[in-house]
Amino acid sequence: MALVLPLAPLEPAARGVPGHDRWHPDIPAAAEVITGGSVRMDCPARAPGAEPVPCGPLVVVGAEPGDVIVVDVLGVGRADGRSARGGHPGLVGCAPDADTLCRAGVVPAASAEGALPGRVAPGHPPYGRAAAEALRGGSRGRRIASCGIARLTAGSRILLPVHVRGAKLSVGDLHFPEPGAPDCRRASAPGWIDLRVNLTRQGVTRFRVTGPTLMPSPD
Numbered sequence: 001m002a003l004v005l006p007l008a009p010l011e012p013a014a015r016g017v018p019g020h021d022r023w024h025p026d027i028p029a030a031a032e033v034i035t036g037g038s039v040r041m042d043c044p045a046r047a048p049g050a051e052p053v054p055c056g057p058l059v060v061v062g063a064e065p066g067d068v069i070v071v072d073v074l075g076v077g078r079a080d081g082r083s084a085r086g087g088h089p090g091l092v093g094c095a096p097d098a099d100t101l102c103r104a105g106v107v108p109a110a111s112a113e114g115a116l117p118g119r120v121a122p123g124h125p126p127y128g129r130a131a132a133e134a135l136r137g138g139s140r141g142r143r144i145a146s147c148g149i150a151r152l153t154a155g156s157r158i159l160l161p162v163h164v165r166g167a168k169l170s171v172g173d174l175h176f177p178e179p180g181a182p183d184c185r186r187a188s189a190p191g192w193i194d195l196r197v198n199l200t201r202q203g204v205t206r207f208r209v210t211g212p213t214l215m216p217s218p219d
Contacts, residue, residue, distance in 0.1 A: 019053035025095045025164045029059040035199035043172040046188035056170030063167040068203025071158040074194035088152045090173030097163040155217030
């Protein structure tokens with residue numbers, strides 16, 4: 001189960017929501033955030049040989065196609081409380097639109113079998129379409145999500161073009177490298193990540209942000 005927790009102390013209590021191992025615009029939102037708001041997202045581990053399961057999607061209120069959302073990583077931690085220095089997500093991105101699905105250059109999922117498209121439950125009309133048309137959770141298309149190499153630790157910033165109304169931001173596949181390890185590709189573990197989200201109107205045109213722009217922490 002994925003969890004979205006507002007950081008503001010007066011917000012309602014967090015509630016568990018299903019994650020998703022597909023990217024598709026019809027996957028319903030798990031929660032909302034206003035520009036300038038902060039959230040905590042509790043992400044499951046990636047099972048060996050399975051697709052990663054990002055937490056979300058998170059609707060950014062007022063976001064429209066052509067906008068850019070600026071996502072700041074405030075902190076990353078392990079679910080078991082162990083030291084998480086260097087912890088970072090392996091996936092972060094916004095929902096693709098129909099054109100992105102066609103042009104991403106990634107082979108879509110072959111069938112709906114075994115798909116986990118968030119709150120779209122099997123038997124509901126959108127399930128078959130969302131599961132069959134969607135891209136797999138680990139897709140690395142230029143316009144989908146790709147930060148498996150950049151270590152987006154606390155202090156990092158990600159600029160993400162918006163493709164659908166509300167942006168539908170998702171993040172997950174958390175990694176916690178051991179001290180001295182050359183990489184962390186096999187270190188996925190359950191944990192939490194705190195994000196602050198800001199909205200930039202028409203950022204695609206104004207700043208020529210045509211794909212995810214990753215700005216790792218300078219530390």
